[in-house]
Amino acid sequence: MPRVNGELPYTGKVGAEVTIEQARELAEICVLKGLSCLEAELGSLDKVEQVLKVTGFVQSAPGFSQQPKVLDAASELLQAIFGEKGRHARSAVGVAELPGNTPVEIEFVFAVNANK
Amino acid sequence: MPRVNGELPYTGKVGAEVTIEQARELAEICVLKGLSCLEAELGSLDKVEQVLKVTGFVQSAPGFSQQPKVLDAASELLQAIFGEKGRHARSAVGVAELPGNTPVEIEFVFAVNANK
Amino acid sequence: MPRVNGELPYTGKVGAEVTIEQARELAEICVLKGLSCLEAELGSLDKVEQVLKVTGFVQSAPGFSQQPKVLDAASELLQAIFGEKGRHARSAVGVAELPGNTPVEIEFVFAVNANK
Numbered sequence: 305m306p307r308v309n310g311e312l313p314y315t316g317k318v319g320a321e322v323t324i325e326q327a328r329e330l331a332e333i334c335v336l337k338g339l340s341c342l343e344a345e346l347g348s349l350d351k352v353e354q355v356l357k358v359t360g361f362v363q364s365a366p367g368f369s370q371q372p373k374v375l376d377a378a379s380e381l382l383q384a385i386f387g388e389k390g391r392h393a394r395s396a397v398g399v400a401e402l403p404g405n406t407p408v409e410i411e412f413v414f415a416v417n418a419n420k
Numbered sequence: 421m422p423r424v425n426g427e428l429p430y431t432g433k434v435g436a437e438v439t440i441e442q443a444r445e446l447a448e449i450c451v452l453k454g455l456s457c458l459e460a461e462l463g464s465l466d467k468v469e470q471v472l473k474v475t476g477f478v479q480s481a482p483g484f485s486q487q488p489k490v491l492d493a494a495s496e497l498l499q500a501i502f503g504e505k506g507r508h509a510r511s512a513v514g515v516a517e518l519p520g521n522t523p524v525e526i527e528f529v530f531a532v533n534a535n536k
Numbered sequence: 537m538p539r540v541n542g543e544l545p546y547t548g549k550v551g552a553e554v555t556i557e558q559a560r561e562l563a564e565i566c567v568l569k570g571l572s573c574l575e576a577e578l579g580s581l582d583k584v585e586q587v588l589k590v591t592g593f594v595q596s597a598p599g600f601s602q603q604p605k606v607l608d609a610a611s612e613l614l615q616a617i618f619g620e621k622g623r624h625a626r627s628a629v630g631v632a633e634l635p636g637n638t639p640v641e642i643e644f645v646f647a648v649n650a651n652k
Binding site for chain 3: 475
């Protein structure tokens with residue numbers, strides 16, 4: 305969830321109350337939040353061997369079908385951070401309702417080498 | 421799917437025909453069904469090393485955004501059963517339509533030691 | 537995504553503009569597309585040890601709850617191709633909006649032996 309200091313910077317449906325640009329910002333925040341959780345768990349992001357899978361849920365206004373454009377912001381950031389290790393499989397899905405009215409929610413799966 | 425003897429105890433959208441309390445019951449049934457499938461496959465739940473990931477889909481009425489409250493019932497049950505091994509990553513998503521009009525559908529990923 | 541030569545054969549919501557039969561065709565195309573990506577990545581599908589998980593998102597008209605019937609087409613094709621290795625866990629979900637107005641989007645997880 306793209307919370308900053310416990311608050312969602314934007315709420316609502318993408319394509320209505322929330323623009324694609326705002327949703328892309330939220331997608332980037334999701335990446336940073338995900339990596340921060342992972343770092344807390346692992347001690348260091350150097351243990352990441354590969355970003356495996358990204359599943360992005362976009363709270364979409366009726367008729368909004370540009371979910372990939374939103375998720376691209378997350379994918380590009382992951383690749384900027386991890387290079388070749390940042391390549392990943394991805395699903396982008398538009399859903400009607402997300403927790404707390406968040407416009408974007410992203411699930412990440414990483415392959416890590418815990419012994420590294 | 422939270423079927424009991426092949427039947428869904430409740431059907432409809434959470435936040436409309438189905439209350440949060442009823443949806444939480446269904447989330448618990450999903451856990452028990454999931455564990456029962458896993459036990460049938462593995463022979464014993466002792467082989468579970470970790471609950472890895474829970475993805476919960478809640479068939480949500482327009483404007484319903486308390487999906488995490490529904491999924492908490494599943495998370496709490498998993499932690500009650502597995503203790504520290506029950507800690508998991510989780511996504512909670514609100515969707516418009518689920519199979520057979522079920523209010524809740526949950527996907528579980530477990531790490532197991534098949535040789536144990 | 538079930539694109540053929542870069543185009544979706546059908547677009548719209550299943551249960552409204554798109555029939556179950558058409559959606560089943562798309563589900564089969566998703567399987568073939570998924571396997572073709574996997575083959576490009578691995579060199580050969582002989583390296584597949586098991587189809588692990590299929591998550592199918594069906595862009596559903598209000599009240600449409602036969603998502604499993606759509607996904608069955610994908611599951612049956614996987615089992616026809618891989619036999620026992622084609623057995624998999626599956627979630628079928630109905631969502632309001634999918635990228636590019638596709639009626640069906642499917643996510644596959646395979647276990648592969650890269651050294652084979």
